[in-house]
Amino acid sequence: MKIKRFESIDNKTAFALVKKELGEDAVILATRNLEAGTVRARVEVIAAMDYDMDTVSDLPERREPVKERKNYSYDAVRARKKQSVGPGMADTPEIRLEAHDLKKRFSRLRHDNNGSGKNESGQSRIKPSPAEVAKWRDSVIEQIRINPLAKADSDKPQVIALVGPTGVGKTTSAAKLAAWFSLRMNQRVVLLSMDCYRIGATDQLRTYARIMRLPCEIVLRKKDLVQAVARHQRSDLIIIDTAGKNPYDLEHIDELQTWFEPHGNIKPYLVVSATTKKSDLTNILKTYSSMDLSGLIISKVDETRTYAALCQQVAVSGLPVSYLACGQRVPEDFRAASKPYLHTLFKKGWQGFSDLLEKSEKGEEWLVN
Ligand SMILES: Nc1nc2c(ncn2[C@@H]2O[C@H](COP(=O)(O)OP(=O)(O)OP(=O)(O)O)[C@@H](O)[C@H]2O)c(=O)[nH]1
């Protein structure tokens, strides 16, 4: 493994340097603005290349015929999308669909709230005006609470566990959280994996831990978890990654509780994907609420363009939102939940939200608290 520090005038040129020197598979561990606001302003990027993962490097290099190859990196795809959408973006079918969906859902909510939706003579009520719908939508968004994890202020480590259905991004979010707390907040972070269910699951977390140089342990039994937490009492944050399970299987929730109960201080965070169907999301939020959740991590907000049902469900659940995951890049595609982020996502949809992400990437922090 090779970890290297790069400095340049902006993120774009720094990332180009990383790619040139460490290759396409390099992982960006952290970015930081140096002497911001002065003429000497620069960007620092810490990147790593994990050579251990590639044991076939001795094989002769395969030379493909050089055709024009499309760059599928996140930035390139985003740039291409912007180009193809052009200036009339505000009126794309996607945005119109989202606006229509929002309007429909919020009018339905309002309608339910007002009773049958018919007046005394049995006729349907007059459709709400766009201003009324917007007002109702704002009041729903206003109900959503925010609760990102704060830095520990005691001698004991904070212990958090990421729980949720299969494939929602628990392990990726664990790595993103670990990166933020260790690299940016100088916290001593330990990663624990309870996921021995899926072949290769622990390797995924181990690889991230190795790149970030963090301790990572696999806990196979309840007593291993007790011992591992006891062993790392001098750390600041212990992040437990759990195995994803079917949210309609209630037994596994009980099982998770029996693992966490002896500790008394493990804070579970539910990871839900923004792409989940409304009815399934209702069930997931209901099922996991029995765990006394500390917050929600909403993942894959980049993989959908409709957020009205999500917004409504989160508001109704009463659970605070702690983080938003908005892509596959570790650690960049992750934001601490804040009113501006949630309001923008739920009011303006993906386009407004990704503009805000871009601004925050260019600014002081890639994670706004
Ligand atoms: N687009 C997008 N992909 C994501 C995001 N978070 C995670 N992923 C991808 O989703 C896939 C599954 O992520 P994991 O972190 O392995 O999910 P998991 O919940 O740990 O999965 P299990 O442990 O199998 O339950 C991976 O390909 C991730 O790169 C996100 O915010 N956006």
Ligand SMILES: [Mg+2]
């Ligand atoms: Mg996982």
